[in-house]
Amino acid sequence: MEQAIEILFTASFWVAAIRIASPLIFATMGELICERAGVLNLGIEGIMTVGAFAGWFTVYSGGDLWTGVLIAALAGAMFGLLHATLTVPLGLSQHVVGIGITLLATSLTYFTYRLALPQVTTPPKIEPFQPLPIPGLSKIPILGEALFSQTPLTYLAFATVAIVAWVLYRTPIGLAVRAAGENPSAVEAQGISVTGIRMGAVMVGSALMAVGGAFLTMSAFNSFFFEMINGRGWICIALVVFGSWRPGKALLGAILFAAFDAYQVRLQQISGGVVPYQVFLMMPYALSILALILVARRATYPKALMIPYQKGER
Amino acid sequence: MAEKLDLHLNKSCKRGRRALPQQPHPAASPPPSPQGGGEAAAPVLRLSGITKRFGPLVANNGISFDLKRGEVIALLGENGAGKTTLMNILFGHYVADEGTVEVFGKQLPAGDPRAALDAGVGMVHQHFTLAENMTVLENIALGTQSAWKLRLDRAAARKRISKLAGDFGLAVNPDATVSTLSVGERQRVEILKALYRDARILILDEPTAVLTPAEADALFRTLKLLVAQGLSIIFISHKLHEVMAVSDRVLVLRSGKLAGEQVTAETSRAELASLMVGQEVASPKVAEPKIGAVALELKSVSAAGQGSSHRLDGLSLELRAGEITGLAGVSGNGQATLAALIAGVLKPASGEVVVQGASMRDWSPRAALGGGVARIPEDRHAVGTIGDMSVTENVIAERYATARFSRRGFLDWKAAKNFAEEIIRDYDVKCPSPDARIRLLSGGNMQKLILGRALDPDPAVILANQPTRGLDVGAVAFVHRRLLEARERGAAILLISEDLEEVLALSDRILVMSKGRLSSPSRRGERTIRELGELMAGHGEGMAA
Ligand SMILES: Nc1ncnc2c1ncn2[C@@H]1O[C@H](COP(=O)(O)OP(=O)(O)O)[C@@H](O)[C@H]1O
Ligand SMILES: [Mg+2]
Numbered sequence A: 001m002e003q004a005i006e007i008l009f010t011a012s013f014w015v016a017a018i019r020i021a022s023p024l025i026f027a028t029m030g031e032l033i034c035e036r037a038g039v040l041n042l043g044i045e046g047i048m049t050v051g052a053f054a055g056w057f058t059v060y061s062g063g064d065l066w067t068g069v070l071i072a073a074l075a076g077a078m079f080g081l082l083h084a085t086l087t088v089p090l091g092l093s094q095h096v097v098g099i100g101i102t103l104l105a106t107s108l109t110y111f112t113y114r115l116a117l118p119q120v121t122t123p124p125k126i127e128p129f130q131p132l133p134i135p136g137l138s139k140i141p142i143l144g145e146a147l148f149s150q151t152p153l154t155y156l157a158f159a160t161v162a163i164v165a166w167v168l169y170r171t172p173i174g175l176a177v178r179a180a181g182e183n184p185s186a187v188e189a190q191g192i193s194v195t196g197i198r199m200g201a202v203m204v205g206s207a208l209m210a211v212g213g214a215f216l217t218m219s220a221f222n223s224f225f226f227e228m229i230n231g232r233g234w235i236c237i238a239l240v241v242f243g244s245w246r247p248g249k250a251l252l253g254a255i256l257f258a259a260f261d262a263y264q265v266r267l268q269q270i271s272g273g274v275v276p277y278q279v280f281l282m283m284p285y286a287l288s289i290l291a292l293i294l295v296a297r298r299a300t301y302p303k304a305l306m307i308p309y310q311k312g313e314r
Numbered sequence B: 001m002a003e004k005l006d007l008h009l010n011k012s013c014k015r016g017r018r019a020l021p022q023q024p025h026p027a028a029s030p031p032p033s034p035q036g037g038g039e040a041a042a043p044v045l046r047l048s049g050i051t052k053r054f055g056p057l058v059a060n061n062g063i064s065f066d067l068k069r070g071e072v073i074a075l076l077g078e079n080g081a082g083k084t085t086l087m088n089i090l091f092g093h094y095v096a097d098e099g100t101v102e103v104f105g106k107q108l109p110a111g112d113p114r115a116a117l118d119a120g121v122g123m124v125h126q127h128f129t130l131a132e133n134m135t136v137l138e139n140i141a142l143g144t145q146s147a148w149k150l151r152l153d154r155a156a157a158r159k160r161i162s163k164l165a166g167d168f169g170l171a172v173n174p175d176a177t178v179s180t181l182s183v184g185e186r187q188r189v190e191i192l193k194a195l196y197r198d199a200r201i202l203i204l205d206e207p208t209a210v211l212t213p214a215e216a217d218a219l220f221r222t223l224k225l226l227v228a229q230g231l232s233i234i235f236i237s238h239k240l241h242e243v244m245a246v247s248d249r250v251l252v253l254r255s256g257k258l259a260g261e262q263v264t265a266e267t268s269r270a271e272l273a274s275l276m277v278g279q280e281v282a283s284p285k286v287a288e289p290k291i292g293a294v295a296l297e298l299k300s301v302s303a304a305g306q307g308s309s310h311r312l313d314g315l316s317l318e319l320r321a322g323e324i325t326g327l328a329g330v331s332g333n334g335q336a337t338l339a340a341l342i343a344g345v346l347k348p349a350s351g352e353v354v355v356q357g358a359s360m361r362d363w364s365p366r367a368a369l370g371g372g373v374a375r376i377p378e379d380r381h382a383v384g385t386i387g388d389m390s391v392t393e394n395v396i397a398e399r400y401a402t403a404r405f406s407r408r409g410f411l412d413w414k415a416a417k418n419f420a421e422e423i424i425r426d427y428d429v430k431c432p433s434p435d436a437r438i439r440l441l442s443g444g445n446m447q448k449l450i451l452g453r454a455l456d457p458d459p460a461v462i463l464a465n466q467p468t469r470g471l472d473v474g475a476v477a478f479v480h481r482r483l484l485e486a487r488e489r490g491a492a493i494l495l496i497s498e499d500l501e502e503v504l505a506l507s508d509r510i511l512v513m514s515k516g517r518l519s520s521p522s523r524r525g526e527r528t529i530r531e532l533g534e535l536m537a538g539h540g541e542g543m544a545a
Helices: A002-009 A011-036 A044-060 A065-087 A094-116 A143-148 A152-170 A172-182 A184-189 A194-220 A232-242 A247-271 A277-296 B002-015 B083-091 B113-118 B136-141 B154-168 B183-196 B213-228 B240-246 B269-277 B335-343 B365-370 B380-384 B391-395 B413-426 B443-455 B473-488 B500-506 B529-536
Strands: B045-054 B057-067 B072-077 B098-103 B121-124 B201-205 B232-237 B249-254 B257-263 B294-303 B312-320 B324-328 B350-355 B358-360 B373-376 B461-465 B492-496 B509-514
Touching: A002 A247, A011 A044, A011 A143, A011 A152, A011 A172, A011 A194, A011 A232, A011 A247, A044 A065, A044 A094, A044 A194, A044 A232, A065 A094, A065 A194, A152 A172, A152 A194, A152 A247, A172 A184, A172 A194, A172 B136, A184 A194, A194 A232, A232 A247, A232 A277, A247 A277, B045 B083, B057 B083, B057 B098, B057 B257, B072 B083, B072 B240, B072 B269, B083 B098, B083 B113, B083 B121, B083 B201, B083 B232, B113 B121, B121 B183, B136 B154, B136 B183, B154 B183, B154 B213, B183 B201, B183 B213, B213 B232, B213 B240, B232 B240, B240 B269, B249 B269, B257 B269, B269 B473, B294 B335, B294 B492, B312 B324, B312 B335, B312 B492, B324 B473, B324 B500, B324 B529, B335 B365, B335 B373, B335 B461, B335 B492, B365 B373, B373 B443, B380 B443, B391 B413, B391 B443, B413 B443, B443 B473, B461 B473, B473 B492, B473 B500, B492 B500, B500 B529, B509 B529
Parallel strands: B072 B232, B072 B249, B121 B201, B201 B232, B324 B492, B324 B509, B373 B461, B461 B492
Antiparallel strands: B045 B057, B045 B098, B249 B257, B294 B312, B294 B350, B350 B358
């Protein structure tokens, strides 16, 4: 029991939690942007897979790490464009399109992997992003170590939250995005194209999801293997709800979930095999459901979420 | 108050329009037309031959007119006449099938709201176009600053908003979230949105439909100030007295066509009314009631309040065949609770519901329908219809499971469609087809469908809750006529209405509801409006204990 509590006061636990949170933060911000503009993007799981592969493969083929991140983002944006074309001007069901994109993107990625590397049995490794401790700050016990001895991509994840919050709440374009998700006719009545705003938001959001995927192959691990996204995309959908569609709260949610995840791994080690390990695996998800029940009932969602907007209709 | 307004007026006149700088726009400096001698001046707006079709329905049919500087045109027409459609074309929400729009002599590209805004057209939509999760300031500033700016300039926006608000009597807190605002405040925000963009032509689509009389007066004062600044206004309404009060000229639209054009000073309400509906509107002739047996009885029922409506405590009520019982009262005094109870939506906590002599133990919507209770719900959008379902689906919604519309558990679409077509024909419903989604219908046509659905089975009891709210004269007369016909056929009708004139015109017996209690009944003509008003306020004798 004591051991279980001691875990919470070790730096390594928090370092792991922040690392696990990083891809979730990127992808959650991506999903949040899409939903704020009124589009539910269920393509997230597939788009993260694409990002994971594209980033890793760029580096494997000789590109540098940041080029990899950029390529991943572009690949994500392309799938975002496909999603947006189907759901925004064509107004198709966002559920069906989203799931379709996830299936398409995932299978296409595996297919490309097999084409590019037909012979390999063990996935090839790359030299991933290395931790970059921030002088001074990373010396602060626990908190400083957790936050400031991470890889550059993790710092970028946190910066992304600040940027998304700023853009949504402080800039003219953010205003249009929020209005598009709340009442698209308000956007059109002010002379702005709802289609343009929504498509832009889905593309940018999808790019962020792909960077989240790339984090896994380029920072957390150093190679690409099948099934590596492993439901993280779906978790991000829930995190957006948990965060009431607000970047700051969604960030907290991501860290909380990651902390549960890091914690269950450590609990497994000290439990000595008495409890089946599956129970621990389940724990973060069970707790997430609980948190959602407590928090999400009060959430105020964007009113036009999932409602296609067609000009000239009523 | 008047003095203060004049003061504002003088100030802003002296500074002129240029005192409100923002993006300069080319058409903004109109030729200095001498006041009164405006006949020769070029029109600020010209619509030529606008035609718009929705499938087989022609919503606008070859409409042309001019609007002059500083002029207020009223666009008058029944529900579904095509007023909103015409304005949506002008503003670029819809693309016309034929015809052109010219603003300050330049033709507007079709289907481009941005171009209309830039040319100086501002529109206050019938259904507000505000994002409720954002503040007033954000809603107004939306789309007015370069999209790629890294920071929204709130200070400048705030300054300009408070200046405009002060000049034109449009007080509103720029930092309030829109969801917290009253309807009147939201409308002020909509007007500010247009003024903020230097609108020279302001379109208001049924602006007073949602306002209290005091708010409407404030709106009219604002409009006067705007006209003094040289703005031109198109004011859409189906209320004749408003049209007479605010406009210089009236255009009457009927079934998508321009049915007439009148200079306001030279016309009368009666003339406009007959232009609008295409015939003389006479108040309904009411024959002596042939009162029969009790069709529905509530025996000291109690029920918890519905929403913001008052609870009922031991209320008793009898509705007799062949009689219209009018229920007057300020809303929130229990009418909604009573209506829910009679419709079977609400079960009484205690007391008894007796339908045609049978005590109903299991009171439910199904039991009510089965017992011959038809209803015209208060809110036709939320309760009366399912917006995204077709006209056909909506008209059978209450009776799809009956032998008429289903065969061995399968729907009989042919019978359903025939029924829908029958109602469309008999009740003169304007709609593209029985397959159209019902939300595409205007309010009056929706109400006619609901009426047709309710009256078709020749119900024993009719619960008519605010049956004519928001309808135009023609539709109101239609609904009244149909209700009186049903009474002739021997239906027991409960008419719940906030419109005292309506209650007085139709009811054989009047009850007033106040704080969940009913007054003693009075026969037609027994109590004056004044006496009823006192009862509505909860005073006066005759409030049953
Ligand atoms: N987007 C649309 N699709 C189909 N029918 C429409 C649409 N907009 C309006 N209509 C139809 O056009 C007619 C005119 O409607 P509208 O202009 O809203 O009338 P008004 O504003 O005068 O009450 C109505 O019969 C309505 O059902
Ligand atoms: Mg209208």
